[in-house]
Amino acid sequence: MKWSKTSHETSLAWVRALRAAALLLNREVCRHVLACRADLPAAQRLRLERVCRCAWEEASSLYSPEIWERFEIDEVEIQRRATGLARLRMAGRLAEARQAEQEALRRSLSAA
Amino acid sequence: MVGDSSRQDVTGLLRRWKEGDGRALEELMPIVYGELRRLAAHYLQIERSGHTLQPTALVHEAYLRLVDQKNVAWQNRAHFFGIAAQMMRRILVDHARRRAAQKRDAAAYRLDLEDPGRPADREPELLAVHEALTELERLDARQARIVELRFFGGLSVEETAEAAGVSTATVKREWRTARAWLRRELDTAGPNARA
Numbered sequence: 001m002k003w004s005k006t007s008h009e010t011s012l013a014w015v016r017a018l019r020a021a022a023l024l025l026n027r028e029v030c031r032h033v034l035a036c037r038a039d040l041p042a043a044q045r046l047r048l049e050r051v052c053r054c055a056w057e058e059a060s061s062l063y064s065p066e067i068w069e070r071f072e073i074d075e076v077e078i079q080r081r082a083t084g085l086a087r088l089r090m091a092g093r094l095a096e097a098r099q100a101e102q103e104a105l106r107r108s109l110s111a112a
Numbered sequence: 113m114v115g116d117s118s119r120q121d122v123t124g125l126l127r128r129w130k131e132g133d134g135r136a137l138e139e140l141m142p143i144v145y146g147e148l149r150r151l152a153a154h155y156l157q158i159e160r161s162g163h164t165l166q167p168t169a170l171v172h173e174a175y176l177r178l179v180d181q182k183n184v185a186w187q188n189r190a191h192f193f194g195i196a197a198q199m200m201r202r203i204l205v206d207h208a209r210r211r212a213a214q215k216r217d218a219a220a221y222r223l224d225l226e227d228p229g230r231p232a233d234r235e236p237e238l239l240a241v242h243e244a245l246t247e248l249e250r251l252d253a254r255q256a257r258i259v260e261l262r263f264f265g266g267l268s269v270e271e272t273a274e275a276a277g278v279s280t281a282t283v284k285r286e287w288r289t290a291r292a293w294l295r296r297e298l299d300t301a302g303p304n305a306r307a
Contacts, residue, residue, distance in 0.1 A: 028149075067138055
């Protein structure tokens, strides 16, 4: 299998893009879970926060800084949505809460 | 169809890059990210009981949706998977090494909606697996390749068979043998080798 410099560079660019995008998606889901689940044990919260931070740091290391301005998470919007969802959990309606959280995430991801 | 406009964007930026715009490839990432989010949303809609997204599967699908086969250098789908596994290994290992040097935890790769933090636990073993795999490459290159495709590329048995150019029966057999060998190596190396 013969590889030109062009093939190698485009291959690397694709894998880098896919890796960074997977990390960003992971971070976004973690932020969503953290916001929705006020009842998470402290150890798990810490772990999710660490995942968010590590995902962001690794993704950042893969590209130059300018590109990252487009990827800030809207924390205010996440918190606004999460408040409504948390009420369901506090009322003990866990199955309904899980479904609502998932639907909220789906809508959030759909809104590109 | 989802991804059609994105695919045109990718084709355009690859053309720009070939014409000498060195920064065009950086624009791949936002497009891939957009596609990944759409795919994730789609899976959340159709798999309500599953709750689990596998980013390896998502990124493969995102790539296949985005790529314009006429404008890429891959010989086929298996070729892409094979190279992606190698690159992924390099990126993950480099990152884990930097992390180890900083004595901090590494980032997660898999994504699980029920417990998105869980896969982060997988990272500490990554360097140990990489080192054992380097040793296995000397002993049995085919087995090592199969582990690389499965472990770092996240490929299924069928995809691994396609990428490695062997039968699925061979992949299953070699994967079983290689896993047993790796387990012995990792047990011998002990927990300090996994930090």
